[in-house]
Amino acid sequence: MKTAVIIGSGNVATCFAKAFVKKGVSIDAVYSRNLNHAKQLADKVGGIAINNFNKLPINADLYLIAVSDNAIENVSTQLNVNGLVLHTSGFTAMATLKNNKRYGVFYGLQTFNKNSKTDLDNVPFLIEASSLEDEKILKHFALSISENVQVANTDQRQALHVAAVFANNFSNHLFAIAKQLLEQHQLSFDLLKPIILQTAQNAVTHNPIDVQTGPVVRNDKATISAHLEVLKQYPEYRQIYELLSKSIRELHVNSTKNN
């Protein structure tokens, strides 16, 4: 991949375009519905800034569609290009791009932020392409961006996307609940920071099922009842406590049975 066109100007577009430039890819154009946004990104990564698909160069090696999921299909149908068209979405089917001659998916699993430098070297990338030949080309290119690249079909990518909601969105929400409980008792969230970091470290070093601790796996019913009593003013958190405890119990009983 020698030349690329970037479609979009948000966090993912910015982060990926910068990484492409760093690896020697020349950006031919940056498209955004908002010309100023296109200019801002083109200033950083090069290329012409456009807000009209008719002005798109048609012979770049790669067209990166980094726009919100619900806009991908509309963008795709407006393209009439010879290069490899890729979207960057975790959940959108590759087939959404099927009006193009050559297409695929280039999905990096991480939280991207326009203002912080996200290093892509270790970000897991899931790739998919409409032909074996393009899969090979895409894999070679992806490996120049990250050392963690894997071919996966749309079903697999969608499962990973859901799994990431549990591992990231939902765990972060549990941290937010914990913070609220502490503040309502005049305690600082700082108290939980060491255990939050240790929990993540344990989960990635070991199997999370093996390092599960707490009253449920000890079958310590007295503590569970007392915890629910503490939560009686927070019916919603109590409901979450009960549902997750039930789920831990079931997973733990199943994993004990299998051993």
Place this chain on the structure above:
Amino acid sequence: MKTAVIIGSGNVATCFAKAFVKKGVSIDAVYSRNLNHAKQLADKVGGIAINNFNKLPINADLYLIAVSDNAIENVSTQLNVNGLVLHTSGFTAMATLKNNKRYGVFYGLQTFNKNSKTDLDNVPFLIEASSLEDEKILKHFALSISENVQVANTDQRQALHVAAVFANNFSNHLFAIAKQLLEQHQLSFDLLKPIILQTAQNAVTHNPIDVQTGPVVRNDKATISAHLEVLKQYPEYRQIYELLSKSIRELHVNSTKNN
């Protein structure tokens, strides 16, 4: 604190006794119901090994009760000593020790493991004592063990204990669920490791409410429906997805209202 008696021989007893010795405290005795366990720990930290409360030295400065929560009261009533009696439980009321002359709580919030070296320097400790004088003595001592010490009453400590279940036990369970979803689609849990570490890092560097991402905060109903469709074979995980999404929505709406 110059001398201590350790009651218990498990992870917390072992970890704390080692830390005491490192800070120049001399261990007079180690008690365990199982004399061999007492001997094993005494071999490491010094002191006589006993399994009979009548043989307990009565003039040590500190008596550390590091046994399971439901055994604390029984141990406490068998003590008749002059030193400061402390339990190490996150959830047991200080008043459980009230048959003693001087008593308090010495609770360190971290996952303790007998075999790994847990460094206590940064572990948050919540302390509580039956008199202001002993609170001062205990605080001074605790600060020699960790730089992160705070006086907290039983209600506060219990709230922290519940909050830690959300931040540690429950988030770890979400990682276990994510792992299952991946494996059922022939994907490795390794794919999620970078985002798990980043999530913890973001939560402790920022306010977890501010860094919440995902379809719920974007109000992306199409993705939420599609995720629920992926989860249709896993009714329990679907229920967790729905409940946590509802909770994120409510917290996010509330925090937007307050800004």
